Amino acid sequence: MITVNGLTKKYGERTVVDQVSFELEPGTVTGFLGPNGAGKTTTMRMMTSLVAPTAGSTVIDGKPYAELSNPGAVVGTLLDASAVHPGRTGRTHLRLLSSAVGVPASRVDEVLEMVGLSDAANRRIGGYSLGMRQRLGIAGALLADPPVLMFDEPANGLDPEGIRWMRDLLRHHAARGGTVLLSSHLLGEVEHTVDRLLVIGSGRIVADGPVASLLGGDGTTVRALDASALAADLSAAGLPVEPTSDGALIVAGAEPSQVFVVAAAGGHVLTELRPTERALEDLFFQLTTAA
Amino acid sequence: MTTTLIDAPRPVVRSTGASAPALVGLEIRKSLSTRSGKSVAVAAAILAPVVVALMSLSGESLEAVRGPVGALGMVTALVLFPLGVLATAGEWSHRTVQTTFLLVPNRTSVMASKVVGVAAMGALLAGISSAITMAVLTVAPVGDPSWAGVPMAVGVSVAAGAAFAVIGAGTGAALANTPAALTGLYLTILGAMPALRIWKPEVADALDPSNAVLQLAIGNGTTGNTLTLVGWVVVTTVIGTVVTRRRAVS
Secondary structure (H helix, E strand, O other): OEEEEEEEEEEOOEEEEEEEEEEEOOOEEEEEEOOOOOOHHHHHHHHOOOOOOOEEEEEEOOEOHHHOOOHHHHEEEEOOOOOOOOOOEHHHHHHHHHHHHOOOOHHHHHHHHHHOOHHHOOOEHHHOOHHHHHHHHHHHHHOOOOOEEEEEOOOOOOOHHHHHHHHHHHHHHHHOOOEEEEEOOOHHHHHHHOOEEEEEEOOEEEEEEEHHHHHEEEEEEEEEOOHHHHHHHHHHOOOOEEEOOOOOEEEEOOOHHHHHHHHHHOOOOEEEEEEEEOOHHHHHHHHHHHO | OOOOOOOOOOOOOOOOOOOHHHHHHHHHHHHOOOHHHHHHHHHHHHHHHHHHHHHHOOOOOOOEOHHHHHHHHHHHHHHOHHHHHHHHHHHHHHOOHHHHHHHOOOHHHHHHHHHHHHHHHHHHHHHHHHHHHHHHHHHOOOOOOEOOOHHHHHHHHHHHHHHHHHHHHHHHHHHOOHHHHHHHHHHHHHHHHHHHHHHOHHHHHHHOHHHHHHHHHOOOOOHHHHHHHHHHHHHHHHHHHHHHHHOOOO
């Protein structure tokens, strides 16, 4: 369990993170979303003691990060894939990390295989592509197979195969009881990967909850062969109807079953009937713009 | 990438943090795992012997070995500044300090490990350099010089190698910028100190660490020279450690 309580960071008069509080439970993948400069990276750096908070605290398994006896064995982090020495080979970099974390050197070959860098392991990191550096960073985070993974923009530079692989990795990690905090700008990718969303805007948490409840709207979306006739029947039944630009009807506050009953009574042929859902992008902009 | 995520057995992981000797060993491995680190190490080990070999080709005889060994020991120490700077400022320049502090959040421990590590490397490399230098002098055509005082000169060279590497580490940690640290150190030692010696020689005597090494190596050293070296080591290390503890990794 990770508990973040009232984390605040001020630089002079400027508050970049403002009373951020949340809990991360085992077995979940949490998406940490926010526009550039919202405070995601600063929050993650305060959680891992890289930046001293102005106020607030983070507790991981009952202790602040800096007091964990072997932090790398508890939290695997990828905060900046370019934070590597370009003169070292990938294998040398991971061997140094393995010594620091306390895993056998043989584990290095395992994680290199896992991320698909075995063939490039003896090449200098300076010659790696962005995607390769990203995978090297993921490999470093996985060395001790820690219970917590904290990744900041892990999909940067990854191709679609790599993004799918990373999504499966994170979901598998959570399925095994691990905790994942994932910050990303790739809304579509986050939507398919996470169970829960934390949205931060201007340094403050503006949304925190399961993806389904945050994205689920209140109403029903319906399409019919004769949309105007269906709209008339729905209005006559006292249900508010709003047509969309693409020919669908949004019936606010109604369950799909209510709409179906009206449609069936009028003999309407339906081509689509579902609960109305908001797109993550719409939610993102709505929340972060308001902040 | 493996496309099948199987429940492989978890790796065996040490439950505690790395021990102090392990951290020192890790810092030494980090220093010698890059081309720049290896280059500095090789340069420190062979510069003095190469200079002596070239000087011996002039055919001039030496009266005593102590002088060249001591003087070149000072030169070797100057070459060891970058070893320390790369160990600290190099991490900030390449941002590897992020990983270092994520795995070992106790920054005082990290600095202590780096200081001990570069001191050990500096001493060893200075010792190797002195040994090769003396080997060259035994076979070089330099006449029949006196070897009196050579153990003292070698001892001072080894200590100076350690001290200057640590001064480099402390300065690098304070500035967190490799070019700035190296430029600052060399301008101070090779520029400001000689200028100060012209203007205020007694102040330069108290402050100049390279002159302190030279005087100690040739047997003219005083307690003040020792204090000068110790002062540089302590001040740069303390400042570097304090700044490192307070600097955010952003």
